[in-house]
Structures are given as structure tokens and as C-alpha cells.
Amino acid sequence: MKATQSLHELGQSLWLDNITRELMQSGTLSRYIDELSVTGLTSNPTIFEKAIGGSSDYDESIRKKHQQGKSGEALFFELAIEDLQRAADLFRPVYDRTNGVDGWVSLEVSPLLAHDTAGTIAAAKDLHARAARPNLFIKIPGTPEGVPAIEEAIFSGVPVNVTLLFSREQYVEAADAYLRGVERRIAAGMNPKVGCVASLFISRWDVAVQDKVPKELRNQLGIAVAGQAYVAYRLMMESPRWQRIFNAGADRQRLLWASTGTKDPAAPPALYVQALAAPLTVNTLPEATLKAVAEHDAMHKMMPAHIRDYEHMLEAFAKAGVDVTALSQQLQREGAESFSKSWNALLASIEKKSSALAGAK
Template sequence: MNTTRQLHDLGQSLWLDNITREILDNGTLRRYIDEFSVTGLTSNPTIFDEAIGNSGAYDAAIHAKTAAGKSGEALFMELALEDLRRAADLFRPVFDATAGVDGWVSMEVSPLLASDTQGSIDAALRIHAQAARANLFVKIPGTPEGLPAIEESIYAGVPVNVTLLFSREHYLAAAEAYLRGIERRIAAGRDPKVASVASLFISRWDKAVADKVPAELRNRLGIAIGGRTYCAYRELLASPRWNKLAEAGAIPQRLLWASTGTKDPNASDTLYVEALAAPDTIGTMPEKTLHALSDHGSVRGAMAADGGDAEAVLAQFAHAGVDVDALAVQLQSEGAASFVKSWTQLLQRIADKRAALADANA
């Protein structure tokens, strides 16, 4: 049995961490669904920057939208949502078969809004309406300013993918925002069934400490953070507070493993996806990791609900001088800055292409 199928049988969804117009046009995404059990995908500014910048697949659309008076962020939003609607339609049978648990795609609010609560709320509502797909998440960063935007968006009925989470504490803050939004909906007599996922970034931890810890601790921090967070996730799902919401018809905010591509060339290319095999979670992965998993990956069972040896491993990192709380803040800040950089570069690429296409068609 294919390893990707085994993960599904274990209770984990597999989502592609990529989207391009080319994999939609040439049938690659359809093949991933059929052959690799892919049941959703995520996108971010870096993914779209690479897709649009390194391909001519968007040129005709950019030229046509330019002629229609579109530019900048509005033009990009149309390009991105055209791709994501097509992907959402491919995943719609899964979405329907799982009653909305699986079969999702994601679109990010502008990273420039990471510190703008009201701007994020307004953007989430706008993207949700413009996308016009029931199975599209709006991605909002789990920054301090993003948390109230997440709560308000959930209350408004917007499905949210909480991104840029790096620790158990980040996850619990995102979960709290989700729970408050659902509780407010119930108090207002609204349908409590609003979907959400909480995306925990894994591999960036190990990259950050690669040259700061003993060899025996390399490539172990991200997995330990994942184990600690998974324990908190299972505890929340067993809590009286959650059970009360579930009885009212709410659905769990699922934990999603993000940034699962191995950064260390000396480590296994399936390191993270194998270690983070866990029921009721989502494993996202880039195409390279998806192919590696299918080719030579193995599923050795589910990770421990109590986090296994996560706390013991984290104690070793503390002894080695790693302050995981401070590093989590640093990684979230760097992640937000990285997306701003990609966003700015993306809009510049589109502007350059607009100008080049205008000259070519003059």
C-alpha cells in the first residue's frame, strides 16, 4: 500500500504545499489526488511569487487584466483566486464526502496586514466573498494582532487557516481565538459549524539552531515542538469546554503541520512527515517531499498522544542554551517579515510583467 494512503488510513490528511497554474493545466494536481491521496492544498506569498515569476503561464491573464484596468494587489488577488477556485473544485468531492472536514484550499490575507487587526478582518471578509467557494480557508497569521482578527472572522462565519504558529503557546492562543468565535456564534444563535485549522511550522526550528547545538540534537527540535503541541491539542479536544461546543454542533479546529520539507541535506527527506504521523491532523508538504514519501517513506505508527519524549528532548535543548519561548517569538517575527518580502517581490514581478507585456503588444 502506498505510504500516502497509509497516512490517510491512520487518520491524517495530506495536503500539497504548493499551487501553480501549470499543475492545474497539465493535470498534475489531478494526478496527485488520484495517486497520492492528496485531499487539499495550501498557498502563501512565496509560493505565488515563484509560480508567477518563474512561469509564462500567467502572462495572458496578466495582460488581459491590465487591459481591464487591474493592477497591483487587486490583479494578483484575481490571479490567485482563479487558481484556487479551480483547485477547490477538484477537492469539492472530498469536502462533500467528509462534511467539510477535508478538501480545502487556502488564500492568505496580505502580509502587510500582519499588525493591522481591523485591516485583516476586512480583508478576510473580502477574500471569502470574492472566492465564492465553501472550501476555501482565509489564512490569517497567529500574531498578537492577528488573534482578534481570527476570533472576529470565525464569528463572522469565515473559515480560517491560522498561519505562522511556532509553539504550543502560539497554538493555544489560536485555539482560544477560535473557541471564543464559536462560543459567540452559539450565544448569538448562529450555526457553530465554522471550520478552521491551526498551522504549526516545524522545520524552521531546526534550521534556526543547526549550528548552535550538539550533533546529537540536530533535526530534533521541530519534532519535539510538534509533540508538545500535539499533546496540548489532544488535551483540548478532550476538555469539557470543547465537548460542550461539539455537542452544540461545532467541528474541531484541526492541527496542521506546516514547513515539513527537510532543510538539512544530511537528514532524511521524509524526516518530518514520518515523525508527525498523527490522527486528526493535516500534513502539508511540498511536491519534492510528497514524491519522496510515496517513493521510499514509511509509516511506523502514530505519534504519542501525550507527546512521547518531547519534553525530555526539549529539556536537552534548554540545557544546551536554547530558549524555545524566545526563539518562537523570533521565528514568528521572521516568518511574517519573510512573507512581506515575498509579497512585495511578487507585486513587483507582476508590475514588471505588466510593463513587458504592454511593450510586447504595443
């Protein structure tokens, strides 16, 4: 049995952290679904920057849309929605079979809106309506300004993938926002079933401290922080407040492990995947990590769900001078800035291609 299949049977969903037209046109994504137990897909500005800027697969579409007078964000979102609609259709059988628990794809609002609550709400509603797929999440950052947008989007019936979470505290804020949105729907007599996941980023923790901690602590902080969040997740799901919304028909907001490809060349490719094997969670894997995991034997060891299993590691990092709270805030700011940088590079690439293709024509 492949490790990917064993993780699926443990109750963890494996989603691909990538999208390109070639991936779908070649049948590779369909093969990942059939052979590697992939049941969803995520995208972000960096992924689209590489997909569009690094290939000619989008050139004809860009040419046609440019001729129609489209440019910038408007042109990009048409390209992205076309890709994600096609991916959503590939995953639709999974979505239907699991009654909406799995089979999702994700599209992110403009990263330039990370600190704009009203703008994020408007964009989330617009993109969800335009995509017209029930199994498409709108990604909203879990920044202080993004949290109220998450609540409002859920209340409006827009499925949300909360992105850019880096700590237990940030995760809990995102979970509370989802809960408030659902409770408002219940109070208004509306269907409480609105999909949502909360994405905690892992590997960036270890990149941030790799030159600041003893060798024995390298590549361990992301796992320890994830453990903290996982314990909080399990406790919240068992709380009376959450049980009430489940009883009313609401879905569980699943915890999602993001950025699980190892950045340290000395670390095993499947390091984070093995450490974060947990039921009722999602792991989004870069393509290279997915392939590496598929070569492993079956994984049966599950992630501990007790805080004592992570406290000693966090104490060791504190003794090494790592302020986890301050670093989580820094990583969230830097993550938003990184996506904004990729966004600007993406739009510049589209503009450059538009001009070149118009001239060639």
C-alpha cells in the same frame, strides 16, 4: 501500499503545499488526488511569487487585467482567486464526501496586514466573499494582532487557516480564538460549523539552531515543539469547554503541520512526515516531499501523545542554550517578515510583467 495511503488510513490528511497553473492544467494535481491520497492544498506569498514570476503561465491573464486597469494587489488577488477556485473545485468531492472535514484550499491575506487587526478582518471577509467557495480557507497569521482577527472571522462565518504558529503557546492562543468565535456564534443562535485549522511550522526551528546545538540534536527541535503542541491539542479536544461546542454542532479545529520539507541535505526527506504521523491532523507537504514520501513503504507508527515523550528532548535543548519561548517569538516575527518580502517581490514581478507585456502588445 504507498506511505501516503497508509497515512491517510491512519487518519491524517495530506495536503499539497504548492499551487501553479501548470500543476492544474497538466492534470498533475488530479493525479496527486487520485494516486497519492492528497486531500487539500495550501498557498502562500512565496509559492505565488515563484509560480507567477518563474513562468509565463500567467502572462496572458496579467495582460488582460492590466488592460482593464488593474494592478498591484487587486491584480494579484484576481489571479490567485482564479487558481484557488479551480483547485477548490477539484477538491470539492472530497469536501462533500467528508462533510467539510477535508478537501480545503487556502488563500492568504496580504502579509503586510500581519500587525493590523482591523485590516485583516476586512480583507478576510472580502476575499472569502469573492472566492465564493465553501472549501476555501482564508489564512490569517497567529500574531498578537492576528489573534482577535481570527476570532472575528470565525464569528463572521469565514473559514480560517491560522498560519505562522511556532509554539504550543501560540497554538493555544489560536485555538482559544477559534473557540471564542464559535461560542459567540452559538450564543447568537448561529450555526457553529465554521472550518478552521491551526498551522504549526516545523522545519524553521531546526534551521534556526542547526549551528548552535550538538550534532545529536540536529533536526529534532521542530519535532519536540510539535509534540508539545500535539499533546496540548489532544487535551483541549477532550476538555469540557471544547466538548460543549462539539455537542452544539461545531467542527474540530485540526492541528496542521506546516513547513515539513527537510532543509538539511543530510536529513531524510521524510523525516518530519514519519515523526508527525498522527490522526486528526493535517500535514502539508512540498511537492518534492510528497513524491519522496510516496516512495516509502506504508507507515504505521503513530506520534506519541504524552508530554514525557518530548520533555527530555526539550530539556536537552535548554541545556544547549536554546530558549524555546524567545525563539518562537523570533521565528514568528521572521516568518511574517519573510512573507512580506515575498509579497513585495511578487507585486514587483507582476508590475514588471504588466509593463513588459503592455509594451510587447
